[in-house]
Amino acid sequence: MNLLYLAGSLIGVAMIVGLNLLLFGRAKPALGSIQSLGVRIAADIPGFRAGSGVVGNDGATALVTDDADSTVFLVKAFGDRLVMRRLSRGVVRGVSANGLMLSLRLKDFTLPKARIALESEAAARDWEARLKRLAA
């Protein structure tokens, strides 16, 4: 391995990523409805049935509750895919609501923070109260 090989590799990487952007564009995050998210979560968690939930105003972050045991899942758009976290005790480090914005701090190396803009201040305060129980 020499510097020429490394430089060539980096140029190759840049070209392929550029071609990828040209052919496919940049993924637009969109989570869809709570019901469709419920179907997606149920694929990973057998028996999951979406109960109450809320998709943020940007369509990229959502909170979905399991109808069976009220477990709350955070779902976040990630490129053209999504990531999902079960918000259990020990995972949630802090929750705060400021106006429409609900902010979460998580014990998670790649998802330490999540912000979700809700449609009303009352909704943000309601979710803050529900999630604070997990952070206690």
Add this chain to the structure above:
Amino acid sequence: MHWPTPTELATPAFIVLVIVEMLVARYLHRGEYEARDTATSLMMGFGSAITGALFAFIFIAFAGFVWKFRLITIGWSWAALVVCFVLDDLAYYWWHRASHRVRWLWADHVQHHSSQHYNLSTALRQPWTGFLTPGLVFRAPLFLIGFPLPMVVFVHGVNLVYQFWIHTEAIDRFPRWFETVMNTPSHHRVHHAVNARYLDANYAGVFIIWDRMFGSFVAETKDDPPRYGIVGNLASYNPLKVVLHGWVSLAGDLASARSPRDAALYLFAPPGWSPDGSRDTSDKIKARWAAFRTAQSPAE
């Protein structure tokens, strides 16, 4: 004898094939690409080549030490090369199986599985931290038998080149005889899937017969298309976070271990093990899925 480096020789072909697969995905809708995911995978491959070269001396020293205790001295011949290739693939199978079932090894190998996409760029998403694991002991038997280091390195390179092309959704299935003997895109899609039925399956490198022999083979089924990634997918495209996340998680658990036994189990038990059983291992996920299926269709 000078042995070529198969992965370096194949690099131009890798680039061409990624571009071809991208065009197939775009215009024939067979496969999916996302630019940031692709960038992460390719940079992981780049970094892996560098760390591999920097820490190769560990493998060379280990191989040289073990080779002193060899049973016989094996010279160059086509027969020796073929036998070495097959035995190296068997060693790869057990290393790979252990890498999914032992947290210490998983902390490194998880980097390869961290993409939610499955395409040829995913093949290049290689770990950077193999030198932090005891993975090289799986090759010790080859040196103890007496295969020389350059031959082992060469056949392993060929093995890795073979594994490149099976990371694709563009190819469905091959004729039955080929699918029976060889690792194929269909078998390896199963390996990268997080669907409960597919977890911890198809560890083969080149020959899928190892999975059939050792009970880890699962066939891909049309009614359960693979979903790729890991249990608890990453929310970052940053290659450094991809590299570190498994190690940060393991270090946190080791730091919080309440006894040497717990620490040892955090290192050697399957990923997801915890002292209170509150986390999910793949065995628990599969058992829960099987129980759910049984409850849904008790007549089956």
